[in-house]
Amino acid sequence: MPTIKYYLREGLLPAGVLTSPNQAHYDDGHLRRLRLVRALVDVGGLSIAAVREVLTAVDTNEESMHHKLGAVQEAISQPATGELDPIAVKDVQAFFDRHGEFEFFGVDESNVTGMLVSALSAARSVGHDHFPELLDSYMEAMRIVARADLEYIARRTSSDDIIEAMVIGTLIGDAVLKAVRRVAHAEVSREAMDTD
Amino acid sequence: MPTIKYYLREGLLPAGVLTSPNQAHYDDGHLRRLRLVRALVDVGGLSIAAVREVLTAVDTNEESMHHKLGAVQEAISQPATGELDPIAVKDVQAFFDRHGEFEFFGVDESNVTGMLVSALSAARSVGHDHFPELLDSYMEAMRIVARADLEYIARRTSSDDIIEAMVIGTLIGDAVLKAVRRVAHAEVSREAMDTD
Numbered sequence: 001m002p003t004i005k006y007y008l009r010e011g012l013l014p015a016g017v018l019t020s021p022n023q024a025h026y027d028d029g030h031l032r033r034l035r036l037v038r039a040l041v042d043v044g045g046l047s048i049a050a051v052r053e054v055l056t057a058v059d060t061n062e063e064s065m066h067h068k069l070g071a072v073q074e075a076i077s078q079p080a081t082g083e084l085d086p087i088a089v090k091d092v093q094a095f096f097d098r099h100g101e102f103e104f105f106g107v108d109e110s111n112v113t114g115m116l117v118s119a120l121s122a123a124r125s126v127g128h129d130h131f132p133e134l135l136d137s138y139m140e141a142m143r144i145v146a147r148a149d150l151e152y153i154a155r156r157t158s159s160d161d162i163i164e165a166m167v168i169g170t171l172i173g174d175a176v177l178k179a180v181r182r183v184a185h186a187e188v189s190r191e192a193m194d195t196d
Numbered sequence: 197m198p199t200i201k202y203y204l205r206e207g208l209l210p211a212g213v214l215t216s217p218n219q220a221h222y223d224d225g226h227l228r229r230l231r232l233v234r235a236l237v238d239v240g241g242l243s244i245a246a247v248r249e250v251l252t253a254v255d256t257n258e259e260s261m262h263h264k265l266g267a268v269q270e271a272i273s274q275p276a277t278g279e280l281d282p283i284a285v286k287d288v289q290a291f292f293d294r295h296g297e298f299e300f301f302g303v304d305e306s307n308v309t310g311m312l313v314s315a316l317s318a319a320r321s322v323g324h325d326h327f328p329e330l331l332d333s334y335m336e337a338m339r340i341v342a343r344a345d346l347e348y349i350a351r352r353t354s355s356d357d358i359i360e361a362m363v364i365g366t367l368i369g370d371a372v373l374k375a376v377r378r379v380a381h382a383e384v385s386r387e388a389m390d391t392d
Contacts (some may be wrong), residue, residue, distance in 0.1 A: 035323070043322065066389040073378055099383070112378040119371035126235065128364050130348070131372070137344035138373055141337040142380035148333035150384050152326070165324075170381070172319045172327065177334055177377070178370050179312035182269055184338035185366070186308075187295070188346050193262040 004034065010048050012037050012055065032160040039167045044076045058163055065159065072163055073112070076171060080107045080114030088120035091132040099139060149173065200230065206244050208233050208251065228356040235363045240272045254359055261355065268359055269308070272367060276303045276310030284316035287328040295335060345369065 007013045013033055016024030033055075040046045040054060057063065057071040084107060092113060096104040107114040123131040153165040203209045209229055212220030229251075236242045236250060253259065253267040280303060288309060292300040303310040319327040349361040 039322065043318070064389065066385050069385050069389075070382060073381060077378060096379075099379070112375055112382075115378075116372065116375035119368055119375065122239070122371070123364065123368045126239065126364060127231070128361070128368070131365075131368065134344050134348060134365075134369070134372070135376065137340055138369075138376045139380060141340035141344075142373065142377045143384065144333055144337040144340075145377055146380035146384040148330050149381065150388055152330060154388075168319065168322060168324050169327075169330075170378070172315050172324070173330070173334075174374050174377070175315035175318070176312065176327070176330070177338065177373065179308055179315060180331065180334045181338045181341055181370070181373070182273060182308040182311075182366070183292075183295070184335060184342035185269060185345065186266060188339065188342040189262050189265050192346055192350075193260065193265075 007034070007037055010052070012048070012051055029158075029160075032158055032164070036160045036164040036167075039164045040076070043171050044167050046075060050075055054163075058159060065162065068159070068163065069166055072166060073170065074110065076167055077111035077115060079111050080118045082118050082122060083125070084117050085121040085124045087129075088117050088124055088132075091120055091135075092116050095132065095135045095139075098136070145173075145177065203230070203233055206248075208244070208247055225354075225356075228354055228360070232356045232360040232363075235360045236272070239367050240363050242271065246271055250359075254355060261358065264355070264359065265362055268362060269366065270306065272363055273307035273311060275307050276314045278314055278318060279321070280313050281317040281320045283325075284313050284320055284328075287316055287331075288312050291328065291331045291335075294332070341369075341373065 004013065008015060013030060016026040016030065019025050036058075037051060037055075040051045041048075046054070054072055054075050057068055060068075063071075089107065093104050095116075105113055107117050120131055123129075149166075149169050152169055153162050156162045156165055200209065204211060209226060212222040212226065215221050232254075233247060233251075236247045237244075242250070250268055250271050253264055256264075259267075285303065289300050291312075301309055303313050316327055319325075345362075345365050348365055349358050352358045352361055
């Protein structure tokens with residue numbers, strides 16, 4: 001498997017224990033690390049340099065799991081794109097203020113903030129200034145999603161497995177949610193509008 | 197404005213009323229149609245041929261608004277991609293069955309089904325076979341989102357405006373939800389894990 005050799009050479013996988021001059025033994029820890037690296041590269045689309053940074057964060061013992069998950073989440077999110085509307089920045093800041101326990105990190109410091117400001121700026125640019133009124137309902141819904149997501153990743157025991165499940169769950173979950181949202185639209189719109 | 201001339205030439209905008217040999221009058225209906233065409237092309241990324249199909253559906257008087265919204269939603273969703281896992285197809289079918297009022301349209305007939313099967317197939321291909329267990333919580337959350345979305349579009353009165361708000365709300369809303377989900381992850385993970 002050439003990729004494994006490549007990951008070993010890049011220092012993303014620790015070397016196995018040599019059992020003979022040309023044989024090495026790899027244990028479960030190696031396999032878990034390999035799954036994590038693959039999730040970051042293949043599903044997350046991260047560069048080798050970015051994977052190295054994530055692994056450094058994961059391997060830092062002083063950090064709480066909460067902080068590790070936050071660091072990985074930033075690494076798998078894209079920075080702000082397009083023209084950013086200053087009013088959209090204010091709307092996002094107000095949203096963070098309403099959900100009190102957050103610190104507001106600006107678009108330069110946080111990809112998650114950047115993603116939100118980019119989307120609201122795009123809405124404003126096509127005349128949809130009232131979009132931020134949806135944010136509190138969206139947050140209420142996303143709390144249900146986040147609780148289910150956390151339960152899903154908490155079944156794992158090793159920190160590599162938890163982080164791997166978080167990467168897969170976040171990225172593939174985005175696509176699943178997009179589809180489920182459309183199913184819910186069909187249901188709710190039928191209840192409200194269909195007079196057949 | 198060259199784009200408007202282009203849309204007129206392609207028959208996506210009805211001609212104005214000539215007020216002099218080289219002046220035409222456009223009313224509010226024209227403007228609403230222009231906004232809708234722009235949303236479909238610029239935000240939805242639809243081809244001119246696809247826009248024409250959507251407009252035909254929108255202009256068909258026999259159709260209920262519920263059916264029109266469904267047709268547009270399919271038009272702004274991508275068909276299935278990647279290798280489709282037959283077990284993922286069964287999982288999606290079971291999900292539709294549990295939420296009884298839906299008919300299950302296969303991946304060939306519905307882009308929304310295709311999107312869901314594609315995402316669950318991708319999860320399975322990286323060893324995440326239990327992902328479908330999240331679907332019911334996701335549906336519960338998405339009902340909250342869908343009710344907020346429907347309220348948002350129902351403020352409009354003309355059918356062009358309703359469809360335009362649905363296109364913008366669905367596509368830009370996907371990006372907003374992705375970001376809000378990450379904010380909710382941070383909140384829920386802190387509550388559950390942070391011991392600082």
